[in-house]
Amino acid sequence: MVCPLKKTKIFNSQQESRNRRHRLAAVIKTLLQIRIISKIRTLKKKKQSIEDPMAGFQSKLFVVLLLCSVSLIAPFADAIDVKYCNKKNNYAVKVSGVEINPYPIERGTETTFTITASTETPISGGNLVIDVSYYFFGVYSETSDLCTKTSCPVTTGDFAISHSQSLPSVTPPGSYTLTMKLQDSNKKELTCITFDFSIGWFSSEEAVASS
Secondary structure, three states, X not given: OHHHHHXXXXXXXXXXXXXXXXXXXXXXXXXXXXXXXXXXXXXHHHHHHHHHHHHHHHHHHHHHHHHHHHHHHHHHHOOOOOEEOOOOOOOOEEEEEEEEEOOOEOOOOEEEEEEEEEEOOOEOOEEEEEEXXXXXXXXXXXXXXXXXXXXXXXXXXXXXXXXXXXXXXXXXXXXXXXXEEEEEOOOXXXXXXXXXXXXXXXXXXXHHHHO
């Protein structure tokens, strides 16, 4: 009877030892899982901290590139550089801008030149004198009644002059210079401006034929 009791005690101690090892292994496994999860979260936070500045940098870079592209495109959109014929002359009519539509000019298509200006004195009438040169060679000249280009009488303040012209399809492509003079009814020069413009290589007739 004594021996079986000893065997039972030995068996129970071995079982308890195995149980303790299982529990310890379970605890270690749980701790490892917790540590792994914590490590993953830390790595995610580090990744976000790295990506966020890059995202901000990319956003700023995009804005900078966009502004640069706009600044590069703008001169082409407003390529008409208007100059007074005589910079020292204090003209009665001040020109603020010139718009050409369409631009570049297409041969065989009607082109409209719109000149925005202002005057401090009323203008009852006068003439609009236009001269066009091609590489310093005069190729076109026209004198029109001012009242056919704007509403007369012109009161003080802002006003606009509109001149439409259709160039023949045989007009050579390239760069041209236009000089515009505005005269009152006594042929006194109220203003004189000059600017360059371009005529495209293809005419509207050629564009239709190619299509």
